[in-house]
Amino acid sequence: MPWTRKRMLWTIAITALATLLVVVLSLNFVAPEKKLERKIEHRYAVSDPQFRREMGVLLGPAILPGNRVTDLENGDEIFPAMLAAIRGAQKTITFETYIYWEGRVGKEFADALSERARAGVAVNVTIDWAGSITMDEKQLQEMQDAGVHVERYRPLHWYNLGRLNNRTHRKLLVVDGRVGFTGGVGIGDPWQGNAQDADHWRDVHFRIEGPVVAQFQSAFNDNWIKTTGQVLNGADYFPPLEAANGVDAHMFISSPAGGSESMHLMYLMAIAAAEHTIDLEAAYFIPDELITKALIAARHRGVRIRVLVPGKNTDSDAARVASKEGWGPLLLAGIGIWEYEPTMFHNKMLIVDGELVSVGSTNFDLRSFRLNDEASLNVYDRAFAARMTEVFESDLKPTRRYTYQTWQKRPLKEKLFEKFILPLKSQL
Numbered sequence: 001m002p003w004t005r006k007r008m009l010w011t012i013a014i015t016a017l018a019t020l021l022v023v024v025l026s027l028n029f030v031a032p033e034k035k036l037e038r039k040i041e042h043r044y045a046v047s048d049p050q051f052r053r054e055m056g057v058l059l060g061p062a063i064l065p066g067n068r069v070t071d072l073e074n075g076d077e078i079f080p081a082m083l084a085a086i087r088g089a090q091k092t093i094t095f096e097t098y099i100y101w102e103g104r105v106g107k108e109f110a111d112a113l114s115e116r117a118r119a120g121v122a123v124n125v126t127i128d129w130a131g132s133i134t135m136d137e138k139q140l141q142e143m144q145d146a147g148v149h150v151e152r153y154r155p156l157h158w159y160n161l162g163r164l165n166n167r168t169h170r171k172l173l174v175v176d177g178r179v180g181f182t183g184g185v186g187i188g189d190p191w192q193g194n195a196q197d198a199d200h201w202r203d204v205h206f207r208i209e210g211p212v213v214a215q216f217q218s219a220f221n222d223n224w225i226k227t228t229g230q231v232l233n234g235a236d237y238f239p240p241l242e243a244a245n246g247v248d249a250h251m252f253i254s255s256p257a258g259g260s261e262s263m264h265l266m267y268l269m270a271i272a273a274a275e276h277t278i279d280l281e282a283a284y285f286i287p288d289e290l291i292t293k294a295l296i297a298a299r300h301r302g303v304r305i306r307v308l309v310p311g312k313n314t315d316s317d318a319a320r321v322a323s324k325e326g327w328g329p330l331l332l333a334g335i336g337i338w339e340y341e342p343t344m345f346h347n348k349m350l351i352v353d354g355e356l357v358s359v360g361s362t363n364f365d366l367r368s369f370r371l372n373d374e375a376s377l378n379v380y381d382r383a384f385a386a387r388m389t390e391v392f393e394s395d396l397k398p399t400r401r402y403t404y405q406t407w408q409k410r411p412l413k414e415k416l417f418e419k420f421i422l423p424l425k426s427q428l
Contacts (some may be wrong), residue, residue: 039293041271042301046353051273052248052380058269058416059252059262060219066243066312067210069379071391075192078185078205079105084251085175085207086112089121091236094220096126096172098361099186102136106187110139114146123148124232126223128168129155131186151227168258169372171361173204177239180208180216182360182377184283184348195343198313203346204391206359206377208249209300211241215251219375222253238333247381251360255373263362263376264369267291270352274298278305279392281347284316285309285323286365292326300335308347308395311339319365324410325418331404338399351392 044050056063072078085111086093093116100106117123125143127135129152143150153168173181183205185191193200209214217237225231254262271278271294278298285307287295299305307330314320327337350358360376362368379385 010105021425027399033168039290040268040295042272042275042297044273045275046270046273046355047347048273051269054229055266055269055378056250059250059266061215061250062251063248063250063378063380064211064243065246065248067208067212067246067379068209068244069249069377069384071388072183072207073104074194074203075185075200076194078183078203079108081175081207082106082181082205083112085173085179085181086116089116090099090121091121091176091272092174092232093121093123093125093176094172094174094217094224094232094237096168096170096220096223097187098128098131098167098169098171099188100127100132100135101186101188101300102139103135103189105189106136106139109187110136110143111218113148116141117143117147119309122236124152124220124224125150126168126220127151127288128153131166131169132289140291143228144308151224153223153227156224164329165371168223168255169361169363169368170219170223170253170375172216172375174216176215177217177235178209178213180213180251182206182208182216182375183344184361190344191346197403198343201344201346202341202342202395204339204349204359208377210246210249211243212251212377214241214377216293219253222255223373247379247384249377249379249381251375251377253373253375254362254369256371263374264288264290266376266378267350267364267369268356268359270350270356271295271298271356272359273420274303274352275301276303277304277352278350279308279389280306281308281345281365281392281395282364283310283344283346283347283348284319284363284365284367286319287326287330288366288369291364292329295330295335296333305335306392306396307335307337308345308399309337309339310345311341311400313341313343313345321414321417324407324414325363327402327407328404331402331407337402339402339417340395340399342398345395347395348393349388351385351388355382356380356387357385357388359388 185205190201195202357379362374
């Protein structure tokens with residue numbers, strides 16, 4: 001075969017492979033099939049029974065009474081509570097997390113999970129592959145040798161490149177089917193301490209007891225089944241849970257594979273129902289057009305809206321710049337935006353009209369709404385909302401308010417970078 005023909009065939013083959021790779025990777029940018037396109041109108045208040053009725057039906061799990069929810073502030077409270085629950089496990093532990101980094105915290109969790117597995121407790125762990133790239137492989141091996149069933153969620157393979165961007169961002173821990181934890185914390189050393197300096201992040205996590213813990217267990221099962229094909233059921237995972245004096249709550253999930261718009265819908269419904277106040281803490285604040293319109297419409301109804309986001313101490317400068325690109329109309333409408341100054345601000349919390357509180361893994365951005373697997377807990381209780389409003393007010397103290405004038409005068413290089421990053425907003 002002449003050399004020119006060989007070269008032509010090689011060129012065709014390489015071009016075909018490159019085209020195939022581009023097509024496969026481009027699938028990571030495709031939005032889910034089910035997509036909300038119209039703003040939800042204000043029809044009732046958060047306090048209206050119709051609001052709860054529709055939230056329970058449209059988001060999936062029913063709202064259950066009689067739950068105890070305890071907020072935990074920063075690593076000094078969060079990690080000891082989680083580790084104590086793990087070390088006290090008698091039958092089962094299910095644990096799903098996005099970030100699992102090497103370091104002291106990772107070792108403490110690996111040691112605790114391994115000890116319980118050696119003691120005969122069934123320990124099942126899902127760790128996102130992308131979020132655990134820097135994980136100490138010795139810790140992973142330690143857990144596996146002890147009998148912990150560890151699954152890496154969507155590891156890199158040629159056949160799943162089209163879904164490489166779809167990660168599990170859920171933070172779920174369930175012990176003996178009776179105690180659950182969720183929130184924003186990852187398994188990594190930056191979460192240690194009490195947010196006392198730029199090296200120690202600010203975050204909040206929650207310990208839950210009561211009937212809603214069964215919904216936590218179901219949420220864990222969702223990705224466990226996808227990954228292993230195994231259902232974790234029986235009384236060790238789903239024991240009878242009695243309602244006691246406590247709050248109404250439900251845990252719901254979203255993923256691109258199903259229910260991808262649940263988080264987006266929840267925020268839109270909550271904002272549309274607001275009549276008095278919206279307080280939002282967002283580690284990543286990149287609202288889409290629908291959310292932006294909903295917030296502005298709420299402001300025009302007279303709703304006071306306060307948004308608290310990271311300041312200069314952030315783990316993603318790109319997300320911070322992409323966020324600011326769309327702040328102008330919000331600020332002009334009278335929506336208050338504050339930047340947290342002391343350290344990375346990783347909280348994820350929504351409080352509406354002093355009655356609804358939504359917490360969990362979900363960020364206020366397109367990635368959480370459409371690409372990630374997420375899990376959020378909604379609590380419907382005025383006393384709990386009052387407590388979390390106190391947390392919000394405390395977080396508001398070490399901040400700098402970002403004004404419309406500041407937005408107008410932001411540096412030219414920042415504006416140019418915004419235009420460059422704009423097409424990638426959904427990926428941040």
